[in-house]
Amino acid sequence: MLTAKGPLLTVDVTERAVEETDISETLSEFIGGRAAATALAHDRIPADADPFGAENRAYLSTGPLQLSRMSFTGRMNMTGLSPLTDGLASTNAGGYLSRNFADTGYSVVELVGASDEPLAVHVRDDGVSFEEVPELAGAEVSAVSEYVADEHDLGAEHCIAIGPAGEALVRFASVMTFDSRAFGRGGLGAVLGSKNVKCVTFAGDGSARPDIEVSDPPAMDVHREAATSDDRMKRQGTTGGTEFINDNFALPTRYFDEYEFESAAGIGGNAVEEKKYKKGACSQCAYACKLPTRDEERGVETEGPEFETVYAFGSCQGVGDIVDVMEANELCDELGMDTISAGVTVAAYLKSRDEFGNAELAREVLREIATRETDRGDLLAEGVHRAHEELGVGDYTVKGMEFAAHDGRVLHGQGLSYAVSNRGADHMYAGMLGLEYSGELDPEGTLGKAERLVHEENRNVIRDSGIVCAFAGDYVTDDRLAALLETDYERLLEIGARVVARERHFNNRRGIAAAADGLPYADEVPDLDAAIAEYYDARGWNADGTVPDESLDSPATTAVGAGVVADD
Structure with a gap:
């Protein structure tokens, strides 16, 4: 079986120490990526660990296909004990980080401990260095990238970073790479924040990179088909299905009070495509489905939004203007927050104040959440599950995680998937939604x-x-x-x-256990x-x-x- 190669690098940010461990047996059993990281986390994170404690561990990992040139492989995995769900969570992000990570020669990097100062960790193929960066305290994500470029001559594709939300321990804070790509769900940005790790960079000359050969075919067949296909995804990303879902199934609207959004066309695929100004991709991928968008009139430029963000900051909040959604998307990227959990949490607040449709208020609240400097922001930074009673709204979460867009009240198999998912109400854990949208499975x-x-x-x-x-x-x-x-x-x-x-x-x-499995x-x-x-x-x-x-x-x-x- 083809597996990732390379040792585990443990980085103790308390002691400023590193250790390499041979994990070839683990990789031979668990391939790499999420599987290898989960096996390590299961055995190495104490069962009674505090998600915000020094004993929690965060894992970054690649798989064997990141050593290929095949399309659809520009991704990395991150795993840790989630402060949002209190269980193990894995999330992955695209962009250009994975091959720079692979150049260091490691298959998995594990972060443990807690620094007493904001810290940058620099992982190279010839060693690891630690840099105290008090000047980056409170910095937004793009400012961290600028610092890394100025001081270390490395681009954003070499870096993971947290924004103010991670530092403030917002339970749905994300870890960002390439400024706009997110290890989004589960709050692992807050785990790095609890460790006072502001950023980690990865670089090498490739000499330490493992030697892995990926079968061709099918690798080049996949790459050629990705390059020559004419999928709508390449023009509109995941937003291409917005109106279809709204018209034929359900698009959760006004914090789940309604099933259909009257302004879906204003935030759907055509609206996004009108704002797209160039192609965007991940490392080595010819599919190029990313969505660099801008609105010159309001001076907004971002990447996205994808469908889940369109739902969370659009229909769920009663907002029908794609530029408003773009602004919220960019704010979440800069502040370092998962757009789904952030958008749904803000929607819960708008419901509590009868302010649906108030996009300006939504952005104001987002900024407050990221710093916890107001009572309102501090409450909402805990997420819907912990805040809903004080807000006086329903708890639309599973295991503490806010719902993705695909409505389990209509797609019953997807509802079952949400109910039992170890990760909570996340649509990517099983993906029954695709089978039910397509008719392969009866949604009923x-x-x-x-x-x-x-x-x-x-x-x-x-x-x-x-x-x-x-x-x-x-x-x-x-x-x-x-x-x-x-x-x-x-x-x-x-x-x-x-x-x-x-x-x-x-x-x-x-x-x-079973008590947590429900809807x-x-x-x-x-x-x-x-x-x-x-x-x-x-x-x-x-x-x-x-x-x-x-x-x-x-x-x-x-x-x-x-x-x-x-x-x-």
Whole structure:
């Protein structure tokens, strides 16, 4: 099996010390990326760790495909104990960082401890250095990039950074790279903030880079098809489906009070495409689906917004002007916040004040959240789950994570996915939404969908471990993924199952079990409790949502796509 190569680099920011560890056995079992980082986090983060404590660890990791020139591979994974959900969370970001990271020769970098001063960590192929940067305290993300360029002659593609939100321990703070690409969900920016790590840079001359050969075909077939395809995604990104979803399913509107937004056209794909002024891509990718946008009249320039941001700062807040959404998107990038959680949290506040549609107020509140310098900002920086009672609104979260756009009250399989996801109400964990939007699965009902959900979760682990972009589905098929990773598809699904089990097992040790698996609108999703029980059974877990110890290395896996069911 093709796996990432290179040691684990542990960076202790308390002691200003580093250590290299041979993790070749872990990589041989878990490929790289999310899978390898989850295995390490499961074993190395104390079960009783405080997400904001020095004992929490943050992992950055690549997979073997970051050593190729194939499209859809310009991504990296980040894993840690989430201050938003109190469980393990993994998130990935695109851009141009991954190959600069690979040039250092490491497969995984682990950050532990806490600095007493704002710190920049510089990882090179010939060593690691620590730089105290008190002058960057409170700096926005682009200012950190400018500092790194001026002082170290490195571009934003070499850097991860946090903004003021990470420093202020906003529970949904993101880690940014290339200024506008986010390790978004789960609040890992606040984890770096708790460690007083303002930025980390990665650079090398390539001599330490592992030697990995990726099969061609299919690598070049994927690359050629990405370059020559005429997908709407290449023009409008994920916003291309906004009006279709609004008209045929549901676009959560005015903090989930409504299912349809009357101004969807004003924030949808055509509106975004009108503001797009050039192509944008990730490292080595010919698909080029990014969305550099600008509005000259209001002086706004950003990258995006993508569909989830259009929902969070558009329909969910009752805002129908794409330029308002662009401004909020840029603010979140500069301040370092996940646009989904930030937008939904602000929407909850607007509902509490009967201020839907007030985009100017929304931006004002965003700035306050990022610094916690007002009572209002401090409350909302905790996220909806912790703030909803004081706001007097419903708790639209799962496991503390705010909902993505795809409405589980209409897409019942997606609702089931939200309910049981180890990560919370995140749309990328399993992706049942695509099957239900396309009609491959009937959106109605939850029963009988558990086995397919298990398959989708397991496959997405491998996608996030390879690492392959989520938008590669039509190009990196299951057969091609197995060929690229030089193993059987069934074996990949078994690895995915072991990773999902480790996430759940870690969370179980923190007291997170069946009681956390549910939905705030459970009465609107048919047979939800029975479907959750089906899911536990399909996973081989206990009826209380806990993982038997023996299932960590011998999990049940449902290979729906391959037409087999394996129980190893």
